[in-house]
Amino acid sequence: MTKVLRDFSGRLLLVGCGNMAGAMLDRWIAAGLDPARVAVVDPFASPRDGMTQYVSLAEWQAAGGSADWVMLGMKPQQLGEVAADLAPLATGDVHLLSILAGVSLSDLAERFPDARAQVRILPNLAARIGAGVSAVASLGDTDTSAVSALLDPLGQIVTLADDSTMDLVTAFTGSGPAFVLRLIESYAAAGERLGLSAEDALTLATATFGGSTALLADSGEKPGVLIAQVASKGGTTQAGLDVLDSDGQLTALLTNVLRAARDRGRELADLARGNG
Numbered sequence: 001m002t003k004v005l006r007d008f009s010g011r012l013l014l015v016g017c018g019n020m021a022g023a024m025l026d027r028w029i030a031a032g033l034d035p036a037r038v039a040v041v042d043p044f045a046s047p048r049d050g051m052t053q054y055v056s057l058a059e060w061q062a063a064g065g066s067a068d069w070v071m072l073g074m075k076p077q078q079l080g081e082v083a084a085d086l087a088p089l090a091t092g093d094v095h096l097l098s099i100l101a102g103v104s105l106s107d108l109a110e111r112f113p114d115a116r117a118q119v120r121i122l123p124n125l126a127a128r129i130g131a132g133v134s135a136v137a138s139l140g141d142t143d144t145s146a147v148s149a150l151l152d153p154l155g156q157i158v159t160l161a162d163d164s165t166m167d168l169v170t171a172f173t174g175s176g177p178a179f180v181l182r183l184i185e186s187y188a189a190a191g192e193r194l195g196l197s198a199e200d201a202l203t204l205a206t207a208t209f210g211g212s213t214a215l216l217a218d219s220g221e222k223p224g225v226l227i228a229q230v231a232s233k234g235g236t237t238q239a240g241l242d243v244l245d246s247d248g249q250l251t252a253l254l255t256n257v258l259r260a261a262r263d264r265g266r267e268l269a270d271l272a273r274g275n276g
């Protein structure tokens, strides 16, 4: 069921509205956000009904645009050019929100020093169906209840005390859907290699991953408890687990995956600072 957007009365400007910001926007509109309260500055985004879209901040400003919530949704590498035009407008009561990978709260405070608050949000693509998770950290005089109201229709919210772990969280939950989907793809490919049709393999893999995560969430148990309920002593599951668990290879592989993604966040932050 779509959660209703409550207790958010701001005027929102999205600077950059591609895959991620677009997923958030579509969910907000589905949750009841009046499109007339939103403007998009993006030279290439798909137009949405009832919403005004501009190719540049200058065009938005010339049209008399004003907003008290501004969300950065372009690539981190574009921060320099966007901040030059946006910083003079992000003053007074403006909350500056950012979903940019890598770009820290202190970077945002340096770029937008006169905003009322700087809020770093790390959403993921499942926000599109309200099943995402958003990690949040902020600086300044943040209206935390309005931030929560805005993020609530997108899925779960995790508030962090500061953004010191945000690059890891970006890898974990931001990039996470791509890693999980790749695992599903590989599971299906393995089934196909052993004799299933491609179509059956993907259908069965999708149902197995979906059912397992739903079961985990519903049961409130740790995964190991449920694994023990599947794996009969000396049975088929244990034979497979013996391979999966050997030498801790799976955890080692996933640690390397997350490390690479986390460290790329640090590199993107450098590029955003113009040091790339």
Ligand SMILES: NC(=O)C1=CN([C@@H]2O[C@H](COP(=O)(O)OP(=O)(O)OC[C@H]3O[C@@H](n4cnc5c(N)ncnc54)[C@H](O)[C@@H]3O)[C@@H](O)[C@H]2O)C=CC1
Binding pocket: 015, 016, 017, 018, 019, 020, 021, 022, 041, 042, 043, 044, 045, 073, 074, 075, 076, 078, 081, 082, 099, 100, 101, 122, 123, 124, 125, 174, 175
């Ligand atoms: N895709 C994802 O699942 C997630 C992405 N993010 C972050 O979201 C941001 C956007 O990523 P995506 O949506 O994947 O990229 P995207 O390439 O789909 O969207 C970027 C948008 O920015 C627009 N743009 C480019 N230059 C601009 C400018 N000067 N002014 C205004 N708009 C401009 C582009 O036309 C495009 O529509 C990135 O900073 C990324 O780190 C964060 C979490 C998850």
Ligand SMILES: O=C(O)[C@@H]1CCC=N1
Binding pocket: 101, 170, 174, 175
């Ligand atoms: O791949 C990226 O850089 C962005 C950040 C997290 C997900 N997509």
